[in-house]
């Protein structure tokens with residue numbers, strides 16, 4: 105810890121922000137995780153992917169290799185102790201350690217409304233959204249500290265940052281990820297670890313299909329999201345790259361909504377007919 109201006113990390117090549125780094129990414133076979141894996145590889149990282157679906161695992165590695173990047177995929181289920189151990193041990197055995205960790209796996213499905221929910225559905229939400237974030241972080245943290253530090257990026261949801269009437273247990277698990285992130289950052293900053301979260305919303309992926317789910321979506325976006333459009337995995341990946349790289353060297357403990365402005369504009373709706381905002385849906 106010094107007061108030396110040279111503490112600001114030098115960035116030599118702005119097109120290779122993760123050159124020489126090892127990045128571990130869970131759920132890297134599709135959607136946001138795949139976009140993050142591809143962008144990180146493009147920026148020079150050796151990417152290690154945990155993916156439950158063997159076809160997706162193969163496809164993302166092929167796509168990264170075809171683009172000249174370096175990636176390996178491990179077909180595991182990060183909801184299980186065995187899956188986490190297999191992934192983390194394989195990465196540590198080969199790479200010796202990691203510099204960047206992206207905990208991206210998460211799911212709201214199967215959606216069980218709270219009044220129909222039970223211990224089994226609560227356990228499922230816990231396993232797929234929170235348990236593995238703790239387990240994978242725990243498994244890699246020492247290696248990151250030993251390498252002099254690193255960056256942890258946890259992909260959760262804007263639903264962990266606002267009230268989500270649809271499924272409070274899912275929302276609470278995402279909020280747990282956000283607060284785990286903040287607390288981890290406070291605890292390990294002096295060991296060189298930064299930790300930040302991404303509160304995702306409105307992003308077209310296999311899990312959340314806005315396009316085929318809504319026939320008239322093209323006309324709805326103007327009132328739907330403050331930025332007036334659908335989000336794409338690349339929108340998330342760019343923020344993940346910022347948080348993973350030295351671009352964000354003085355940023356830690358934060359949860360950034362990457363949501364097209366839905367959190368900022370919560371409660372207000374744009375009326376394309378009235379050409380103004382309203383918080384009274386009856387006047388839409």
Ligand SMILES: NC(=O)c1ccc[n+]([C@@H]2O[C@H](COP(=O)([O-])OP(=O)(O)OC[C@H]3O[C@@H](n4cnc5c(N)ncnc54)[C@H](O)[C@@H]3O)[C@@H](O)[C@H]2O)c1
Nearest residue numbers: 131133134135136156181182209210261306307309310311
């Ligand atoms: N897309 C959105 O708008 C949105 C909104 C809110 C939150 N999120 C969050 O963003 C993250 C990524 O979402 P997405 O939409 O890209 O999801 P997705 O389901 O489209 O992709 C997730 C990837 O993870 C893999 N995976 C799933 N379970 C796994 C497991 N147990 N072990 C290993 N791999 C597993 C899947 O096979 C898939 O390749 C999740 O945490 C999700 O909750 C997304």
